[in-house]
Amino acid sequence: MSEKQRGLGRGLSALLSDNQGSVPIATNDGKPAATLEKPIELLQPNPDQPRRFFSEAEIDDLSASIKEKGVLSPILVRPLPGQAGQFQIIAGERRWRAAQKAGLKTVPVIVRELDDLEVLEIGIIENVQREDLNPIEEARAYKVLMERFGRTQDAVAQVVSKSRSHIANMMRLLGLPEGIQDHVIHGRLSAGHARAIATASNPEALAEVIIQKGLSVRQAEMLARTALSGETKPARPKAQTNADVLSLEQDLQELLGLNVKLDDKGGKGEVRIAYASLEQLDDVCRRLMAGSPR
Incomplete structure (x- = not known):
């Protein structure tokens, strides 16, 4: 990776923050960068911006701050290719959105001449450093770097200062069904939950159980193992995999503290409880006769 590329991540979390901190921005050679005022309508968002989901509550809070103090941290832009006088946002789209909501006519910007790869890398670095991307957005950004610009997982890891295993784990999320990805995007499932059910044949049903019951990642892993072990038994019908039965x-x-299997066949079936000793069986009998766990 060239020296120019290695410098992309230097201080971006501090220099390009959305927290309204008044921080002077420097160019790659260390000289102060010139801040210009540009009409807000001349700025356009980057279609390759890694961040796709913007919380309205966050925009409202930032807009209120901007109404009171103005935009204290300039928006990083580049001349929009093929459109004279127009600018593409490299970093600071949330500030731009909030400034529009606040009714500003102009915003402070810093103009840099950057190519498409540098723009994408800066966008990823800025958002990853501030943990602004949800896991799916982060994974999609890594995918673009690898597919469009030929980056390896090792190279991407170096660019964003993450481990190679982190990049690989994030990329696996893109193999999940769209419904589960949507749960992750909107925070109903964490990346850990999603990875726990990724290898199951019925991840959508497991996801619904996890969300409805508020299961932890560890509990989600147990649920996935239960489903997988059941899938290896030919006598276990497909109806068994629905969310109600799994729940x-x-x-x-949880009630008995033992492995339980429900073989449901259209509303009829069997309950199987596995025990490893007579003491466990005796404990199950006491629990059942008492009608509640001790």
């Missing part, structure tokens, strides 16, 4: 299995396992 009941989980409830019984």
